[in-house]
Amino acid sequence: MDRIDTHCHLEAAAFADDLDEVLRHALANGVTGIVAVGVAPADFADQCQAMTQARAEGLSAWGAFGTHPWWSDRVGVDEALAGLERQWHTDERPIAVGEIGLDFAQADLDADVQNALFTAQLDWAAERDLPVILHERKSADRLVYWLRRHRHAGGVVHGFTGSPQQAQAFIEQGFHIGVGGAITHPGAHRMHRMMRDLPLDSLVLETDAPNQPGHDHRGERNLPGYLPENLASLAELRGMEANELLERINRNTRQLFKERLGYNAGDSSQRTEPK
Numbered sequence: 001m002d003r004i005d006t007h008c009h010l011e012a013a014a015f016a017d018d019l020d021e022v023l024r025h026a027l028a029n030g031v032t033g034i035v036a037v038g039v040a041p042a043d044f045a046d047q048c049q050a051m052t053q054a055r056a057e058g059l060s061a062w063g064a065f066g067t068h069p070w071w072s073d074r075v076g077v078d079e080a081l082a083g084l085e086r087q088w089h090t091d092e093r094p095i096a097v098g099e100i101g102l103d104f105a106q107a108d109l110d111a112d113v114q115n116a117l118f119t120a121q122l123d124w125a126a127e128r129d130l131p132v133i134l135h136e137r138k139s140a141d142r143l144v145y146w147l148r149r150h151r152h153a154g155g156v157v158h159g160f161t162g163s164p165q166q167a168q169a170f171i172e173q174g175f176h177i178g179v180g181g182a183i184t185h186p187g188a189h190r191m192h193r194m195m196r197d198l199p200l201d202s203l204v205l206e207t208d209a210p211n212q213p214g215h216d217h218r219g220e221r222n223l224p225g226y227l228p229e230n231l232a233s234l235a236e237l238r239g240m241e242a243n244e245l246l247e248r249i250n251r252n253t254r255q256l257f258k259e260r261l262g263y264n265a266g267d268s269s270q271r272t273e274p275k
């Protein structure tokens, strides 16, 4: 059965020296596919190269491209949109726009600049019927505010830190919630309650590797091969057998990416016609 990491930063410096090992470790742990998520146009070429390497190792790989809010002080709206437009005309066509969003925990990043960068990319995605991958930090209400006022094609809130009510507001907007390493921490009771109660149809799995390692890997870099640990924690919380849960999650993942996962999959058995 497919095990897809919906959020991994393959081109990260932390993977530069041993990406082949990282990819083999993922395969050995049953991961079958990775959605590589971009952070800035200057890194898109490295990201594509890492995706090619993932396919060479036998994984499926797909690309989401976008400018992350942490780059909002260096990448303007025009540059961000030009980067997306360039990528759209390559063989590595985005299956989603991300990582985009708002980070209000970073006091040095101007909120107005972030809002402008986010909404411009949200609009660009909507024009192409692409889902968006959202970075949310102390910004859930503002993100929902924009989603209610802009046309969009849904997406996923990744590394979600908000309340169950905020999660519900995203779900009402047609969004999924990414389940990452945070769920593996034994003391994360608030998170556990939320992940137990959210509609099963709204959940997808992610690692955010090399960031946000789970409980057993505190202080280390995170790896896409740790994805099954997040699945196991979620299965335990939901009182479900892992494979039964995974089947549901896979359905959600396909729906999230609007059946584009066949595109550039690097696996002819899974390939569907690109839209």
Ligand SMILES: [Zn+2]
Pocket (backbone or CB within 6 Å): 007, 009, 037, 099, 158, 208
């Ligand atoms: Zn990320």
